[in-house]
Amino acid sequence: MSGINVIDLFCGTGGFAHGFLMHERNFRLVYAIDSNPYATQTAQANHPLCRVDTRDIQDVSVQRLDAELGRPQIDLIIGGPPCQGFSSLRPNRASNNNDQRNSLFLSFARFVEHFRPKCFVLENVVGLVTHNRGSTLRHVCNAFSQLGYSSDWRILNAAHYGVPQKRERFILIGRRDGQAIAFPTPTHFYDGRVIGYRDKRRHVVGSPDKPAALTVNDAIDDLPPLQRGERANHYSRAPGNAYQRLLRGQKQTLTLHKAANHSDKMLEVIKHAGDNIKCIPPHLITSGFSSCYSRLRPDAPSTTITVKFQSPASNKCIHPVQDRTITPREAARIQSFPDAYAFCGSLTQIAAQLGNAVPPVLGMAVSKPVLEMIDCQRETAARYRGER
Numbered sequence: 001m002s003g004i005n006v007i008d009l010f011c012g013t014g015g016f017a018h019g020f021l022m023h024e025r026n027f028r029l030v031y032a033i034d035s036n037p038y039a040t041q042t043a044q045a046n047h048p049l050c051r052v053d054t055r056d057i058q059d060v061s062v063q064r065l066d067a068e069l070g071r072p073q074i075d076l077i078i079g080g081p082p083c084q085g086f087s088s089l090r091p092n093r094a095s096n097n098n099d100q101r102n103s104l105f106l107s108f109a110r111f112v113e114h115f116r117p118k119c120f121v122l123e124n125v126v127g128l129v130t131h132n133r134g135s136t137l138r139h140v141c142n143a144f145s146q147l148g149y150s151s152d153w154r155i156l157n158a159a160h161y162g163v164p165q166k167r168e169r170f171i172l173i174g175r176r177d178g179q180a181i182a183f184p185t186p187t188h189f190y191d192g193r194v195i196g197y198r199d200k201r202r203h204v205v206g207s208p209d210k211p212a213a214l215t216v217n218d219a220i221d222d223l224p225p226l227q228r229g230e231r232a233n234h235y236s237r238a239p240g241n242a243y244q245r246l247l248r249g250q251k252q253t254l255t256l257h258k259a260a261n262h263s264d265k266m267l268e269v270i271k272h273a274g275d276n277i278k279c280i281p282p283h284l285i286t287s288g289f290s291s292c293y294s295r296l297r298p299d300a301p302s303t304t305i306t307v308k309f310q311s312p313a314s315n316k317c318i319h320p321v322q323d324r325t326i327t328p329r330e331a332a333r334i335q336s337f338p339d340a341y342a343f344c345g346s347l348t349q350i351a352a353q354l355g356n357a358v359p360p361v362l363g364m365a366v367s368k369p370v371l372e373m374i375d376c377q378r379e380t381a382a383r384y385r386g387e388r
Contacts, residue, residue: 004374005072007115008032009057009079009108013353014043014050015337016078016123019363020370027367030072031065033057039353041344057107062114074115075374080123080358081105105140112174113147118377119370120144122172123358126155129170129197140172149174152181155197159301160186160206161365162243163336164214166301169358171366177377182369188213190301216320217298218243219333223254228324229261251339256328258347260310269293270325273318291316296326302334307355310347328354336361 004027008017011032020027033053034040044052051069053060081104112120122140129137137153144151151174158167161184173181186206190213197203206213222244224232235254239245262270269284275297276290285293293312296302298320308314310325317325326334328350332341336359343350 002026003028004075004371005030006076006078007074007111007117008043009077009111010034010081010104011043011052011079012036012039013341013343013357014047014052015335015341015360016080016358016363018046018337018341019358019360019365020076020078020367022360023364023367023371027076027371030074031069033060036353038345038349039356042342042353045342045344057104060107062111066114074117076119076121076370077108077111077115077117078121078123079108081108105143109143109147112144112149116176118176118374120149120174121366121370122174124170124172126168126170126197129153129155129202144174149176150178150181151175152183153202154183154204155202156184156204156362156366157190158336158359158362159190159213160188160204160210161362162187162214163334163359163361164216164219164243164301165303165305165334165336165359166190166192166213167304167359167362169362173366173370173373175373175377177380179373179376182373184365184369186210187365192300213301214243215299216296216302216334219302220326220330221298222248223257223327223330223333225322226257226259226324226327227322228259228267231258233257247333247336247338249338249340254329255339256332256343256347256350257330258327259324260327262324266312267323270312270318270323273312285313288313294318296320305331305334305355307352309355310351331355335359 006027006029008029011034014032017029029047029050031051032043035056037054040052040054141151151172153172156169156171158165183204189206189208189210218241222237222240224236226232233254239248269280272280273293273295276294277288277292280293294316295318296316303316306315309317309331312318312325319326328347331354335354335357343353
């Protein structure tokens with residue numbers, strides 16, 4: 001099968017696209033763009049054959065870009081427009097309209113309109129579903145319908161697909177031939193609490209006969225123990241399960257496994273940490289949400305990794321048994337990034353990249369039905385041309 005050319009918009013670290021490449025080598029990332037220079041450095045480092053742009057997508061002429069790329073056939077466009085781009089959506093409006101909030105989604109639609117991919121995948125926060133009482137999502141779907149694409153959406157929980165994290169994402173898939181949309185079949189089962197959505201038919205849920213969802217321990221317990229401020233550059237033991245073997249690969253040296261250098265006062269708070277903030281003696285803290293100053297459970301998927309995963313005052317991010325927050329390497333494991341995936345920038349910038357990323361293993365799951373839908377359209381086109 002010939003290569004499947006992919007464009008990744010609002011690419012961040014390139015993690016979502018990397019998941020597609022992990023599943024099927026015939027996926028080929030030809031262009032990616034994001035306005036964050038540290039994220040695009042990371043994307044370029046891991047996808048050296050791809051053209052990665054660091055600029056505002058609104059400044060991109062799709063006609064000029066098409067020519068610069070050699071006018072390739074683009075089979076798939078993926079991406080996650082920031083949520084402020086969803087308002088008064090009409091894809092044929094000029095990008096310099098008065099309401100600049102529209103431009104981000106309109107740019108995604110503009111790429112779809114010009115390149116006419118066989119499929120597209122738009123991922124976003126679950127809150128998009130209820131934004132403006134659902135009218136925003138209706139506008140999104142109507143916009144793609146006007147461009148000649150059928151589309152459907154579901155809420156996917158990464159824990160159902162082999163990611164040790166109960167991270168939920170909105171996934172909208174469109175296809176050009178008007179046929180039915182398919183979503184990935186769960187490989188694992190998780191029945192814990194999630195944010196959710198009232199219409200449970202919109203959730204893709206694993207069945208109890210599937211393997212249990214991976215846990216925090218499944219992700220990180222092969223990494224060397226650390227105290228505050230310490231760093232480890234070598235693995236101290238062999239991988240203990242299939243997930244660790246997958247992410248370790250052939251990597252021999254350990255990177256990004258550096259513990260935050262907590263103050264004495266914060267270390268005292270951390271030593272008391274448990275499942276929620278109630279475990280902390282009141283005299284040690286002044287305020288915080290229930291999940292603040294708390295430990296990740298070793299026997300369950302992690303809560304959503306955020307950009308503040310090294311700040312105990314911000315979220316649930318303390319190591320299950322060690323007195324420190326999780327390291328960037330542990331966060332990367334929980335986000336399902338391979339250990340060989342290179343991250344660029346300072347540790348603070350890397351933490352932001354990790355917190356904003358879509359887990360690659362979730363991308364790998366989504367790639368499976370997308371590949372089938374693209375193959376179906378290719379076969380139909382071949383029959384139409386009389387090649388079969």
